[in-house]
Amino acid sequence: MIAHPSVTLFVDLSDGDGLVYDAHGRRGRGSAVAGLVPGDLRFGGRAARGIECLQIRLSPVLAVAVLGASTDLSGAVVSLEDVWGRDAGRVEERLRAAVSWDERFTIALDALGRRMSARPSPDPEVAAAWEMMLTSWGRVRVDSLANEVGWSRKRLWSRFRSQIGLTPKHAARLVRFDRAAHLLAAGVAPAQAAAASGYADQAHLHREVKAFTGVTPT
Template sequence: MRAGGRGRDVTAGWDVVSPGRPGRLPGVIMAGFDVLDLAAPVRLVPHPAVTVVVEFGAGQPIVADAAGRERRGSLVAGPGFGLGGALARGADVTCVQVRLSPVLARSILGVAAGDLSGIGVPLDDLWGADAARLRERLAAAASWPDRFALVEEALARRRRPGSYPDPEVAWAWRRLVAGRGLVRIDPLAAEVGWSRKRLWSRFAAQLGLPPKRAATLIRFDHAAYHLATGRDPARVAADAGYADQSHLHREVVSCTGVTPATLAEEPFLAVDDVAWPTLQRRRRGPGFPARQAI
């Protein structure tokens, strides 16, 4: 497998494309995937964003969680999509995947991130006929830049100003992201002037997971990315804020169902820099080097 490059790459039979320019919508990033065939199911790697998958190829992606529940085709899922272990499979799959800040979920999708837990919901259930029309336009588009523009247009058109979480919840989320998950919840509640219980309940209801779980997911996202660079797990554990390497091991197993060594070889991490280049600087943080090509 090979990862790296600018904008476009082919890894394990995948054609992975990222937009050549920053998007117009803050808190929204996207990538294009063209997969001829997944010879074996590919493990999803949880990340701290709402996932929107819009497929428009000959085949449909199929996602199965650890309990065996399946979702086929275009979908929307909350933060931590795939937590506990989930696999994707399919052939002739072409799709745009959007990573959306959970703070924006209600304003763009019409539902709070808290309503998108588990394996997610079909995009058609949220957007109705608009989802089918978007797929048709994507299939007819002549290029990936045109497709990214179509998806961005669709998201912008559906955006409803004012449909946002409480300012305190949005602020707490941004603090957790900026702190790479290394922020204690009690002081965070005090900073917004709320009790711990109030922050916990409002945060969970509006963003899809309680603040401590959000911090865990954000921290895991940083660790998973750097495990895939081949860095020593003990160093990753220390730099990412885990108590020790055993703590990192337990958390990786809890989040994905596999060990850190197995996680480091997952294809979705191998294409991370190509699909999501705007996340590189945030993930590096103090003490983290730039990612090397695999």
């Protein structure tokens, strides 16, 4: 799994052995949650009719409201039940019993909505800073973010880190990398992807891709 600026839920809907995931050399089975920058994460497994899985990507701002966690998930891969609680099993049963993917999407949205309404949301300043990172593709300075939300740099750094799970600078790097990764996947040459994503040069892009994925842009 390539690093992505979201917390990702993988809900296992398979029959038989189902989904198997491996992260940091530790293997798990069943539904899982991958936090921001989860590292070397692989999914696989065997089932009678193949693997069926519902993937849900939540911005870290929504992950705070839905899961009550974001910081604790950064760099981690854990079972869905660990962060969702016992209700995770009931949601999985409803999703498996659904007769169409449209029905599954409706069930998932309903479950997410109910959790959001029952949990506190992150600071609006943190949410605004994250949105500015996304709209600028990570090409924004922390000082500018702090000025926009009316906080000091130190306060933004502290609150953002405690609620999102990454420092503002690291989060902006992740968003910028995601932009570059999409361009590279679309066949854009590394030099052009570097320029379009705000990197100083192709060597800068090379270092960042290696840092986030362990492989070269090629």
